[in-house]
């Protein structure tokens with residue numbers, strides 16, 4: 292197999308840019324009964340990503356991590372150009388994990404000249420991120436389906452951190468009969484509760500302190516639900532108050548929704564998903580928490 296880098300250590304992953312060769316190796320392994328795990332990422336890896344890699348390594352015989360900053364899921368005024376690209380550091384981190392392959396294609400390998408076919412995302416893509424980032428899930432669904440085709444895996448691992456994204460992928464997989472199992476892994480957080488994100492590195496010290504209000508607003512919602520509060524408006528305003536008092540003013544949404552359909556709920560039953568998207572300085576962060584589940 293052609294690879295852009297050889298194994299640095301016996302147990303470090305092989306970096307692959309040739310998807311056909313990788314696919315051939317994986318198909319052969321599957322025929323031999325091996326279970327293949329896939330962890331799609333955009334790189335700039337952190338402990339959240341590594342938790343997905345570990346979940347895959349634990350459940351599968353072979354693990355493939357993909358690193359690709361997908362241009363089609365960024366809006367024209369978003370951070371595609373400055374999105375952190377840290378391949379060397381990513382590979383060092385993955386070298387300490389048990390992943391087998393890293394697929395890190397070039398953009399023109401994935402989107403060849405004349406590319407014009409996109410996935411029309413499912414209904415769960417409409418609210419929340421769908422409303423704030425038009426076209427985002429069209430790009431996500433398209434790249435994920437392409438990766439599913441390029442890398443014949445049995446199980447794909449995604450983070451709850453991007454909850455709506457997982458629901459979009461689950462719905463797409465069900466609607467289009469894609470033969471892959473989707474596993475959701477819990478959100479990994481900094482010690483103060485901030486959800487890990489590649490975008491956290493954009494935050495200055497003041498913003499970093501403010502950013503923790505996002506997870507605090509979710510914790511406040513959990514506290515209220517535990518105490519028996521069921522009124523969506525009451526929980527919603529309590530969450531907004533936590534954000535406002537931290538100086539977070541530009542809030543894209545605070546939502547209390549059904550975990551499957553992502554439609555608003557009121558009253559708020561156990562199992563409701565609370566989701567927040569807000570700007571801290573110029574950085575847009577998202578987080579979520581399932582309420583009343585302990």
Ligand code: AMP
Nearest residue numbers: 332333334339449450452453478479487
């Ligand atoms: P990204 O590189 O941001 O596209 O994320 C790649 C995968 O890692 C997605 O499935 C994310 O949901 C997941 N992920 C990102 N941040 C976290 C986190 N803090 N905890 C768990 N998974 C995460």
